Amino acid sequence: MENIVIIDNFFSQENYNKICSYFKITNYDCNSIHRPNIDETSDKPFWRLELSNVAFFNDYLKKIIENKFKKNFIVKRVYAVGQNYEQNSNYHPDEREINNTCYTFCYYINENITENDDGYFYIKIPNKKYILGIEPLHNRGIYFNSNYIHKGTGYNRFSNELRICIAWKLKEII
Numbered sequence: 001m002e003n004i005v006i007i008d009n010f011f012s013q014e015n016y017n018k019i020c021s022y023f024k025i026t027n028y029d030c031n032s033i034h035r036p037n038i039d040e041t042s043d044k045p046f047w048r049l050e051l052s053n054v055a056f057f058n059d060y061l062k063k064i065i066e067n068k069f070k071k072n073f074i075v076k077r078v079y080a081v082g083q084n085y086e087q088n089s090n091y092h093p094d095e096r097e098i099n100n101t102c103y104t105f106c107y108y109i110n111e112n113i114t115e116n117d118d119g120y121f122y123i124k125i126p127n128k129k130y131i132l133g134i135e136p137l138h139n140r141g142i143y144f145n146s147n148y149i150h151k152g153t154g155y156n157r158f159s160n161e162l163r164i165c166i167a168w169k170l171k172e173i174i
Contacts, residue, residue, distance in 0.1 A: 003145055004123060006134060010107060010141035011064065020109050022056070023080070023164060047082030047162065054078075057166070065105055065168060069143060073170040076102070082162040083119070083154035091124065094169055095146035101172040102146035108136040109164050119155040119163040123148050136163060146170075 051057040095102040
């Protein structure tokens with residue numbers, strides 16, 4: 001699938017529980033790069049939580065990600081994005097270099113979400129004429145090259161949940 005890896009039950013149950021516990025006691029900021037009608041980087045405001053200075057995400061969980069993909073990484077950034085109804089991002093790459101060694105790892109924690117809640121993650125497949133839509137199932141990880149164009153979407157209007165995605169921006173150490 002063009003170097004897109006989807007892994008369910010990515011973290012152990014113990015680590016999954018620790019991740020979820022962190023988000024039960026945490027506050028978000030509502031922000032975006034908001035320049036409507038100017039360029040592709042403008043988004044509707046959505047909830048964001050910077051995690052780069054939290055050792056549990058930046059060090060401990062990063063080591064688990066490295067072991068799964070058998071690579072060593074520097075964390076360029078790690079943060080959580082929360083999206084409600086109509087808080088969809090625009091399509092964007094995380095890196096623009098063609099032959100880069102940067103990867104994005106997206107991880108979902110929401111439970112009790114059904115296929116009718118939407119909130120899909122979309123990736124445009126390079127050199128193909130289709131888009132891959134991935135359900136944001138709890139404890140699911142998605143790993144892909146950071147120059148792939150992608151976007152996240154909020155749940156539909158019938159859901160009261162905040163869709164939470166933790167995103168690691170990683171640079172491979174070669």
